[in-house]
Amino acid sequence: MRIFRxxxxxxxxxxxxxxxAxxAxxAPALWVVKSGPSEIYLFGALHxxxxxxxxxxxxxxxxxxxxxxxxxxxxxxxxxxxxxxxxLISRYGVDPERALSQKLTPAEIDALxxxxxxxxxxxxxxxxxxxxxxxxxxxxxxxxxxxxxxxAMTRTARAGAKxxxxxxxxxxxxxxxxxxxxxxxxxxxxxxxxxxxxxxxGEPLEQAWLDGDLARLGPALVGEMKKENPALYQALLKRRxxxxxxxxxxxxxxxxxxxxxxxxxxxxMGDDGLPALLKARGxxxxxxx
Numbered sequence: 001m002r003i004f005r006x007x008x009x010x011x012x013x014x015x016x017x018x019x020x021a022x023x024a025x026x027a028p029a030l031w032v033v034k035s036g037p038s039e040i041y042l043f044g045a046l047h048x049x050x051x052x053x054x055x056x057x058x059x060x061x062x063x064x065x066x067x068x069x070x071x072x073x074x075x076x077x078x079x080x081x082x083x084x085x086x087x088l089i090s091r092y093g094v095d096p097e098r099a100l101s102q103k104l105t106p107a108e109i110d111a112l113x114x115x116x117x118x119x120x121x122x123x124x125x126x127x128x129x130x131x132x133x134x135x136x137x138x139x140x141x142x143x144x145x146x147x148x149x150x151x152a153m154t155r156t157a158r159a160g161a162k163x164x165x166x167x168x169x170x171x172x173x174x175x176x177x178x179x180x181x182x183x184x185x186x187x188x189x190x191x192x193x194x195x196x197x198x199x200x201x202g203e204p205l206e207q208a209w210l211d212g213d214l215a216r217l218g219p220a221l222v223g224e225m226k227k228e229n230p231a232l233y234q235a236l237l238k239r240r241x242x243x244x245x246x247x248x249x250x251x252x253x254x255x256x257x258x259x260x261x262x263x264x265x266x267x268x269m270g271d272d273g274l275p276a277l278l279k280a281r282g283x284x285x286x287x288x289x
Contacts, residue, residue: 028209029044030042030043030044030064038254038255040248040251040258040259040261042275046148047077047145047150048144048148049144049206050142053209064260068260070163070165071153071163071259072167073262075166075167075168075170077170078158092171093124093125093174094123095124099122100125100126101118103186108189112193116132116133125177125178128177137196150263167244179235184235188232218266219269221266222270237272241277245278248261
């Protein structure tokens with residue numbers, strides 16, 4: 001169950017995006033998108049944080065939250081039912097016909113054996129194993145999904161009876177990975193195995209997010225993914241951002257409102273990020289934090 005919960009909870013958090021410009025103050029990045037009297041704010045979250053980062057909320061974020069009539073998130077991780085998560089992983093993250101080790105090269109199998117008990121995960125598809133392994137170093141340093149910005153704010157909004165909406169369901173997110181071509185899945189797992197042999201940089205990443213220092217957070221990761229594993233980039237970033245920008249455009253067209261969108265920070269980066277896509281639609285987009 002720990003594997004099931006980790007994989008499902010992290011499906012939306014590992015490839016969120018960050019914006020392009022330099023920092024506008026030492027705080028997590030925040031944009032505003034304007035269309036007439038309507039304002040929709042875009043906040044780049046880290047979905048898993050350490051206890052040391054619990055004071056990430058700024059006066060500006062709190063002001064926006066107070067004004068917002070609706071809060072948006074990627075998916076309802078906070079309200080997820082463990083039994084439903086287990087069923088999703090059993091359906092989308094397990095291959096009953098071909099073992100994980102049958103899809104890997106001998107060198108990749110050796111690397112996997114050094115980092116996990118292959119017997120316990122050999123039934124998983126490569127994407128599920130990759131997600132599980134990618135989170136282990138952060139979890140070992142006290143980082144948790146429950147402390148992440150979006151789960152914290154989902155909980156806060158519900159406690160305050162503020163409307164909450166989601167771009168995707170957990171099943172949508174599981175299918176994003178399940179629909180990947182097998183070479184892209186295997187490449188993703190191989191890259192995670194390689195990355196785990198390097199020194200851990202979890203704390204500097206978290207500090208860069210707290211500082212709003214986008215240059216330290218994501219350009220290399222996003223650019224490398226786009227070049228080295230384009231199918232993964234298309235599935236986890238580009239197509240989702242395009243769908244979310246369409247939803248945001250519909251919200252802006254519905255009349256005067258203030259809404260607050262909280263998504264993974266990498267979804268706000270570069271030409272395929274939400275700020276760029278919405279600016280291309282003709283909206284006024286400004287980084288305000």
